[in-house]
Amino acid sequence: xxxxxxxxxxxxxxxxGLDASLRSILGYTVKxxxxxxxxxxAGVLDRFGLRITTFSALVVICDHPDVxxxxxxxxxxxxxxxxxxxxxxxxxxxxxxxxxxxxxxxxYALRATLEGMKIRDAAVRALAEREEVMLHDLSQEERATLxxxxxxxxxxx
Amino acid sequence: xxxxxxxxxxxxxxxxGLDASLRSILGYTVKxxxxxxxxxxAGVLDRFGLRITTFSALVVICDHPDVxxxxxxxxxxxxxxxxxxxxxxxxxxxxxxxxxxxxxxxxYALRATLEGMKIRDAAVRALAEREEVMLHDLSQEERATLxxxxxxxxxxx
DNA sequence: ATTAATAGTTATATAATATAGCTAATAATT
DNA sequence: AATTATTAGCTATATTATATAACTATTAAT
Numbered sequence: 001x002x003x004x005x006x007x008x009x010x011x012x013x014x015x016x017g018l019d020a021s022l023r024s025i026l027g028y029t030v031k032x033x034x035x036x037x038x039x040x041x042a043g044v045l046d047r048f049g050l051r052i053t054t055f056s057a058l059v060v061i062c063d064h065p066d067v068x069x070x071x072x073x074x075x076x077x078x079x080x081x082x083x084x085x086x087x088x089x090x091x092x093x094x095x096x097x098x099x100x101x102x103x104x105x106x107x108y109a110l111r112a113t114l115e116g117m118k119i120r121d122a123a124v125r126a127l128a129e130r131e132e133v134m135l136h137d138l139s140q141e142e143r144a145t146l147x148x149x150x151x152x153x154x155x156x157x
Numbered sequence: 158x159x160x161x162x163x164x165x166x167x168x169x170x171x172x173x174g175l176d177a178s179l180r181s182i183l184g185y186t187v188k189x190x191x192x193x194x195x196x197x198x199a200g201v202l203d204r205f206g207l208r209i210t211t212f213s214a215l216v217v218i219c220d221h222p223d224v225x226x227x228x229x230x231x232x233x234x235x236x237x238x239x240x241x242x243x244x245x246x247x248x249x250x251x252x253x254x255x256x257x258x259x260x261x262x263x264x265y266a267l268r269a270t271l272e273g274m275k276i277r278d279a280a281v282r283a284l285a286e287r288e289e290v291m292l293h294d295l296s297q298e299e300r301a302t303l304x305x306x307x308x309x310x311x312x313x314x
Numbered sequence: 315a316t317t318a319a320t321a322g323t324t325a326t327a328t329a330a331t332a333t334a335g336c337t338a339a340t341a342a343t344t
Numbered sequence: 345a346a347t348t349a350t351t352a353g354c355t356a357t358a359t360t361a362t363a364t365a366a367c368t369a370t371t372a373a374t
Binding site: 042051052053078079081082104105106107 | 360365
């Protein structure tokens with residue numbers, strides 16, 4: 001007899017395994033891993049007053065001075081409308097600035113401030129350190145393999 | 158000169174690459190892939206009146222008759238409080254039933270109905286077919302490798 | 315000159331996730 | 345046995361990510 005009474009079976013089985021048949025679905029397994037990494041990264045970024053979305057946008061802006069909100073939306077796979085509050089948050093935190101473009105008065109050229117670049121560097125370092133902990137079980141080669149396989153999955157018509 | 162004017166550079170660069178430095182962060186790449194698979198799966202499940210969370214719970218219930226809501230929460234890594242509405246939805250759709258347990262009147266024994274099992278089978282099949290499309294670029298061995306690597310990433314203290 | 319398209323914005327909706335506090339029931343402790 | 349602690353389910357609520365529709369101002373295309 002492997003199973004004890006219902007209420008005990010949970011602690012006995014260590015709560016693992018009830019989702020066995022879901023784990024064979026790649027989308028489920030990817031999501032599970034993603035949730036773990038997201039929650040962890042959110043904790044790291046919180047120390048810098050950043051969320052995942054604001055961090056992502058900050059990195060893009062640091063890497064590409066004078067980028068526009070639409071370009072950020074396209075790069076990060078999000079809706080233009082959702083970039084507004086994200087850019088607002090970064091601007092109010094003094095990490096980036098919206099600058100008018102003489103040649104096109106519809107769009108803003110976004111540029112990181114010195115503070116923004118410092119925060120970005122520190123956050124990137126902290127994330128890298130933390131990811132080292134999260135991935136300590138995987139060799140460098142395995143990490144590269146994982147990355148390479150993931151990016152080959154794309155939206156299909 | 159690689160860059161044209163600002164507004165043209167976006168379409169020229171095909172919107173790809175602005176997030177290059179983010180892509181070296183595993184959490185970012187996993188999330189990106191996860192979003193793609195989630196959005197796709199959501200579209201498939203929608204045809205059965207299911208969402209990802211209700212589908213996941215339904216599968217666990219079908220696989221483990223008389224499971225409790227707490228066990229589902231533990232298996233799916235979610236809060237107990239959030240299982241309530243999910244189980245409500247499945248019950249109202251007639252896919253599962255809450256049955257009282259004589260030995261413990263606090264908990265419910267959840268069991269799928271015949272309809273629930275039929276829907277589950279059809280949804281699982283539809284998801285598998287669709288995942289075949291999403292993963293057509295990856296060999297069976299690569300898919301197995303990807304899965305194996307993903308499950309080795311766990312929450313760390 | 316008219317029309318179409320683009321950038322940013324606002325408002326709103328949905329879904330997933332998280333926390334706090336509550337009741338009823340069971341288990342553990344004194 | 346009486347008290348205390350824990351558990352299961354529930355309610356309310358908050359946050360975050362994501363999505364759509366509609367609007368204004370500006371620029372591009374016809």
